[in-house]
Amino acid sequence: MSLPMLGQLPAILAPLPARNRQTFEAAVATLSRQDQLATWGAATWEAFDRVCAASDFVIQQASAAPSLLLDLVASGELDRPFAAGELRAQIASAVQAATNDDELGRQLRRQRARQQVRIIWRDLTRQADLVQTCRDLSDMADASIDEAYKWLYRRHCDQFGTPMGRRSGQPQQMVILGMGKLGAVELNLSSDIDLIFAYPEGGETEGVKRPLDNQEFFIRLGQRLIKALDPVTVDGFVFRVDMRLRPYGSSGALVLSFNALEQYYQDQGRDWERYAMIKARVVAGDQQAGAQLLDMLRPFVYRRYLDFSAIEALRTMKQLIQQEVRRKGMAENIKLGAGGIREVEFIAQAFQLIHGGRDLSLQQRPLLKVLATLEGQGYLPPAVVAELREGYEFLRYTEHAIQAIADRQTQMLPDGELDQARIAYMLGFPDWAAFHERLMHWRGRVDWHFRQVIADPDEEEGEEGEVVVGGEWLPLWEDVQDEEAACRQLQDAGFSDAAKALRQLAALRASPQLRAMQRLGRERLDAFIPRLLAQAVEHDNPDLVLERVLPLVEAVARRSAYLVLLTENPGALRRLLTLCAASPWIAEQIARYPLLLDELLNEGRLFNPPLAPELVAELRERLTRIPEDDLEQQMEALRHFKLAHSLRVAASEIVGSLPLMKVSDYLTWLAEAILEEVFMLAWRQTVARHGLPQRADGSPCDPGFIIVGYGKVGGIELGHGSDLDLVFIHDGDPGAETDGAKPIDGAQFFTRLGQRIIHLLTTQTNSGQLYEVDMRLRPSGAAGLLVSSLNAFGRYQETEAWTWEHQALVRARVLVGCKALGRAFEGVRAQVLGRERDLDTLRAEVSDMRAKMRDNLGTKATAAGTGPNAFDAGAPFDIKQDAGGIVDIEFMVQYAALAWSRDYPGLLEYTDNIRILERLEQAGLLPANDASLLREAYKAYRSAAHRQALQKQAGVIAGDQFVAQRREVLRIWAWLGLS
The missing domain is CATH 1.20.120.1510 (Four Helix Bundle (Hemerythrin (Met), subunit A))
Structure with missing residues (x-):
C-alpha cells in the first residue's frame, strides 16, 4: 500500500507541550555529549527529528541509553534491512554473554530496546514497509524465545537431568508454538505473544539422582522461560506472554505431551480453537518434532472435506464480534471495532476453515498471502480482495503509529490533540480530519465485506425487510x-x-x-x-x-x-x-x-467422473496421507473412495453425461484402482510379517502374484452393485520358505496373501464393504486351493476343466499384479482357448449348459422365455436369463471364441463381448447385420438392467419389451447350430 508523503516536521513539533519538548531537548543534549554525534549528516538529523516527533519511546531510549541509538546510526543498521539471520545473531550473542537468569533477562530486554528503536525508526521513515516491519518484529520474538529457551534448557538439564522419551529412548526437547500474529509473522509494534508449550513423549530425566517426570521438567522450564520474557523490570520487558490459548486455558497444565494435545483437540477441541490453530507455527524449540506435532493437529484444523459444519460456529463467532463492536468505547478501537483488523482476519480465516481441508493452498498463515490465494483460486473477486488488502494495510499502519508513540499495547485512537496530530503525521496526512476521513472510509468498506461473509442464506434483503426462503x-x-x-x-x-x-x-x-x-x-x-x-x-x-x-x-x-x-x-x-x-x-x-453429500457440492465434478489414470492417482494420493500402520483409516478411505465415485458414475448415467459403455468402463476402472491398492496393502502386510517368498530359481517373488478377473469385471462390464469374480495365481515355489523373521512356505504365504486381499475387500466397516468376492471360478471351484501356481492353473485348464470353465476363461483378464506373470497367464489362456476342438461336441456342451441355466434360473411361468406366452405384456421377461436375453448373446460369443480362435487368434485379444463381436464380423465369421444386431441388443439389454438396478428392481421387465431383439437373438442362436 502506498501512503501519502510524510508531513513536514515543524507543523508537528510546534504544539509539543513543555514536558515533551524538554524530554526531546534533554535527549539531544545527552547525545551531544557523545563524540559520534559529529558524524551525523543532515539526513540522519532529519530522520531523528521525525521519529522523535512521533515517538516518545525513541526519545526516552535516546535519553536513557544514548549509546544504543548512536551505535545503530554508526553501524548503518537504520538505513538497511537485516540480512537473513543477522537479527538472531545479535540476540544470540547477547544471550550467550549471560551468566545467570537475571543477566539473561537484562540482556534480552536491552536487545529488545535496541531492535525496537531500529524497527520504529525504519517504520516511521518508511524505509520498511508493513510486511518487513511485521517480519522484523516476529523475527525478534522468534529469536528471543528460542535463544532464551536454549540457554535455559542447557542449565535446566544440568540441574534436573536430561528428559528422555519412554518409547523412543531419545532426549526430549520442548516445542513452542506461536499463535495469532506471532504465528502468522504479523506482530505489531507492541504485541503480546500467544504461546503453547508441548513436548513429544512421556518419560523421565536421566543423569541425576532424583529423576523428574518429563512433564514436570518442562513445566518448570516453561515457567523460567516466561519469567525471562514477561515481567517488567527497570530494563523494561521483552514480550508480554499469554498462555491462555493452551488446552483448558489458564486452568490447564502449562505443558502437555503430543499425545495429550492430540487427544484434547480430538475429543474436546472447540471451533474457536480450530480458528486459532490456523496460525500456529513452531517458533522455538525442536523444529523437527514441532513439524510432526502440526501434522498431527492438522486434521483437527482442516477437515478432509468441505467443512460446512464450521459455518454455524463461524456465524456464532461473527455474532460475538458484532456484539463486542457494539460495546461502549469500541468505536475508537481499530482492531476490535466495526471495520477493524479483526474483521479482515475473520473473513480470511472463515474461508480457510471451510475450504482448507480440500484446498491445500489455503493452509497458510500470513493474512495477505491468504487474501491473494482467495483471489487466485476464485473464492473472492479481485475488487473485493483489493479493498480488503488496502483497508487492512491502512489499519495496520495506523496500529503501528498508535503503538510507536509510547510502546504501549493499544489499538485505541488517541483523544488528545498532540497524539492525533502525530498519527496523522506518521500516516502522511496534513491533519487529523483528513486522516480520520480516510480511516472511516476503509473501516466502512471492511465492515461491509465482513457482513457479507457467511450471511444467513435464509435471509434475503428486500424492500419489505427479511424474507425467509421456504x-x-x-x-x-x-x-x-x-x-x-x-x-x-x-x-x-x-x-x-x-x-x-x-x-x-x-x-x-x-x-x-x-x-x-x-x-x-x-x-x-x-x-x-x-x-x-x-x-x-x-x-x-x-x-x-x-x-x-x-x-x-x-x-x-x-x-x-x-x-x-x-x-x-x-x-x-x-x-x-x-x-x-x-x-x-x-x-x-x-x-x-x-458423507456422500460432500460429492453434491461440486456439480462439474459430480457429473464428470475422472478417467482411469486420474482415479489411480487420486486414490494413491488419498492413501499416502494415512500412516502405513493405520489399517482402519486405510480401509475407510478405500470405501469412501468407492462410494463417492460410484455415486458420481450413477449420477452421470442418470443425467445422460455417461452412456452405458462408459458407465461400465468407469465402474471397472474404479474396481481396478481399488484392487491395485488393496493388493499392495495386503502384500506389504504379509511380507512385513513373513518376508518375501521365493521362486524355484531362488530369486525373490516381488510380487510374483496376479489377480485375474472373470465375468463382468473381466469383460469390462461391471454394473452398479456388481460383485467381483476373481482368481489368484502366483509363480513362487510352494515348498520354499520366505526370508522373514517368521518364515512360512510359499504355498502358505500366497494363501495368506489371498485371504488378506479377500478380507480387505469384504470386511464390513462403517462405510460398508468394498465388494462381494466370488472365488468359485478357480480350479476345482470351492474345493480347490485359494491360490494356484500358474503351472497348476495351466494343467487344470488343459486336463480337468469343463467346457463351461473354458467359456468363463474367454472373459478372463489380469487386473493387477506382476506384469511378467500377467504375460505368462495370457500365454496359457491363449493356448487353452485356442486348442483344436470338435465343433459338434462343443455345440452340444454349450447348449446343454445353457439349457440347465434356463431351467434353474429362467422365468418358470414362460418356460424361460420359450413358452407361447413369453411375449405377452403381462408375462415377465428376465433380461439376463430368459431365452433371447443377455446370457444367450454371451454364450454365442464364448462358443465362437472357443470354436474359431485357433484359426483366428485375434478373437482372444479382448475379453468384452462388444469387441469380440466386432472381431467376429471383421473375420467374416458372423454376417455384419447379425453382429451389429447382437451388439445393439446386448447394449440395450444392459442399459435396461442398469436402469432396473438404479431403481432397486430385479432385472425383470414386461414380456412385450424387446420382442424383435429377442427373436433375432434366437434366430442367430439357431443359425450357429446351438439348441
Whole structure:
C-alpha cells in the first residue's frame, strides 16, 4: 500500500507541550555529549527529528541509553534491512554473554530496546514497509524465545537431568508454538505473544539422582522461560506472554505431551480453537518434532472435506464480534471495532476453515498471502480482495503509529490533540480530519465485506425487510396449522397424496432420532425442512421426492452438520432431490453413507467422473496421507473412495453425461484402482510379517502374484452393485520358505496373501464393504486351493476343466499384479482357448449348459422365455436369463471364441463381448447385420438392467419389451447350430 508523503516536521513539533519538548531537548543534549554525534549528516538529523516527533519511546531510549541509538546510526543498521539471520545473531550473542537468569533477562530486554528503536525508526521513515516491519518484529520474538529457551534448557538439564522419551529412548526437547500474529509473522509494534508449550513423549530425566517426570521438567522450564520474557523490570520487558490459548486455558497444565494435545483437540477441541490453530507455527524449540506435532493437529484444523459444519460456529463467532463492536468505547478501537483488523482476519480465516481441508493452498498463515490465494483460486473477486488488502494495510499502519508513540499495547485512537496530530503525521496526512476521513472510509468498506461473509442464506434483503426462503412451509412443519389447511397447502403445491405427505412429515417429527436431538440440531432441522419442501414442489413428482429424501433426513438428524451443508448450498440440495427422485438406489446409498453429500457440492465434478489414470492417482494420493500402520483409516478411505465415485458414475448415467459403455468402463476402472491398492496393502502386510517368498530359481517373488478377473469385471462390464469374480495365481515355489523373521512356505504365504486381499475387500466397516468376492471360478471351484501356481492353473485348464470353465476363461483378464506373470497367464489362456476342438461336441456342451441355466434360473411361468406366452405384456421377461436375453448373446460369443480362435487368434485379444463381436464380423465369421444386431441388443439389454438396478428392481421387465431383439437373438442362436 502506498501512503501519502510524510508531513513536514515543524507543523508537528510546534504544539509539543513543555514536558515533551524538554524530554526531546534533554535527549539531544545527552547525545551531544557523545563524540559520534559529529558524524551525523543532515539526513540522519532529519530522520531523528521525525521519529522523535512521533515517538516518545525513541526519545526516552535516546535519553536513557544514548549509546544504543548512536551505535545503530554508526553501524548503518537504520538505513538497511537485516540480512537473513543477522537479527538472531545479535540476540544470540547477547544471550550467550549471560551468566545467570537475571543477566539473561537484562540482556534480552536491552536487545529488545535496541531492535525496537531500529524497527520504529525504519517504520516511521518508511524505509520498511508493513510486511518487513511485521517480519522484523516476529523475527525478534522468534529469536528471543528460542535463544532464551536454549540457554535455559542447557542449565535446566544440568540441574534436573536430561528428559528422555519412554518409547523412543531419545532426549526430549520442548516445542513452542506461536499463535495469532506471532504465528502468522504479523506482530505489531507492541504485541503480546500467544504461546503453547508441548513436548513429544512421556518419560523421565536421566543423569541425576532424583529423576523428574518429563512433564514436570518442562513445566518448570516453561515457567523460567516466561519469567525471562514477561515481567517488567527497570530494563523494561521483552514480550508480554499469554498462555491462555493452551488446552483448558489458564486452568490447564502449562505443558502437555503430543499425545495429550492430540487427544484434547480430538475429543474436546472447540471451533474457536480450530480458528486459532490456523496460525500456529513452531517458533522455538525442536523444529523437527514441532513439524510432526502440526501434522498431527492438522486434521483437527482442516477437515478432509468441505467443512460446512464450521459455518454455524463461524456465524456464532461473527455474532460475538458484532456484539463486542457494539460495546461502549469500541468505536475508537481499530482492531476490535466495526471495520477493524479483526474483521479482515475473520473473513480470511472463515474461508480457510471451510475450504482448507480440500484446498491445500489455503493452509497458510500470513493474512495477505491468504487474501491473494482467495483471489487466485476464485473464492473472492479481485475488487473485493483489493479493498480488503488496502483497508487492512491502512489499519495496520495506523496500529503501528498508535503503538510507536509510547510502546504501549493499544489499538485505541488517541483523544488528545498532540497524539492525533502525530498519527496523522506518521500516516502522511496534513491533519487529523483528513486522516480520520480516510480511516472511516476503509473501516466502512471492511465492515461491509465482513457482513457479507457467511450471511444467513435464509435471509434475503428486500424492500419489505427479511424474507425467509421456504418460510411458507414453516407453519406446516412446526405443526401449527390444522390438518385441513396443511393438506390443502400440500395439494395446491403439487402433491398428489397430500394426506400421506403430511403423515410422513409427522412421522419424522415424532421419530426417536429427532426426539434425541440437541437444541442446536433441532434448530438446524427447522431451518432445513422448509427449504426442502420449497425445492421438492419444483419437481414433477414431489410425493416421490419426499418419500425418498425423508429417510435420509432421519438418518442424518443426529449429525446435523449435514443439514447445514444442504441448507448452505441450495445447489447441492437441488442435485440431491433430482438424484433421489431418479433413483431409489442413490437415495438409499446417501441415507446409509451421508458423507456422500460432500460429492453434491461440486456439480462439474459430480457429473464428470475422472478417467482411469486420474482415479489411480487420486486414490494413491488419498492413501499416502494415512500412516502405513493405520489399517482402519486405510480401509475407510478405500470405501469412501468407492462410494463417492460410484455415486458420481450413477449420477452421470442418470443425467445422460455417461452412456452405458462408459458407465461400465468407469465402474471397472474404479474396481481396478481399488484392487491395485488393496493388493499392495495386503502384500506389504504379509511380507512385513513373513518376508518375501521365493521362486524355484531362488530369486525373490516381488510380487510374483496376479489377480485375474472373470465375468463382468473381466469383460469390462461391471454394473452398479456388481460383485467381483476373481482368481489368484502366483509363480513362487510352494515348498520354499520366505526370508522373514517368521518364515512360512510359499504355498502358505500366497494363501495368506489371498485371504488378506479377500478380507480387505469384504470386511464390513462403517462405510460398508468394498465388494462381494466370488472365488468359485478357480480350479476345482470351492474345493480347490485359494491360490494356484500358474503351472497348476495351466494343467487344470488343459486336463480337468469343463467346457463351461473354458467359456468363463474367454472373459478372463489380469487386473493387477506382476506384469511378467500377467504375460505368462495370457500365454496359457491363449493356448487353452485356442486348442483344436470338435465343433459338434462343443455345440452340444454349450447348449446343454445353457439349457440347465434356463431351467434353474429362467422365468418358470414362460418356460424361460420359450413358452407361447413369453411375449405377452403381462408375462415377465428376465433380461439376463430368459431365452433371447443377455446370457444367450454371451454364450454365442464364448462358443465362437472357443470354436474359431485357433484359426483366428485375434478373437482372444479382448475379453468384452462388444469387441469380440466386432472381431467376429471383421473375420467374416458372423454376417455384419447379425453382429451389429447382437451388439445393439446386448447394449440395450444392459442399459435396461442398469436402469432396473438404479431403481432397486430385479432385472425383470414386461414380456412385450424387446420382442424383435429377442427373436433375432434366437434366430442367430439357431443359425450357429446351438439348441
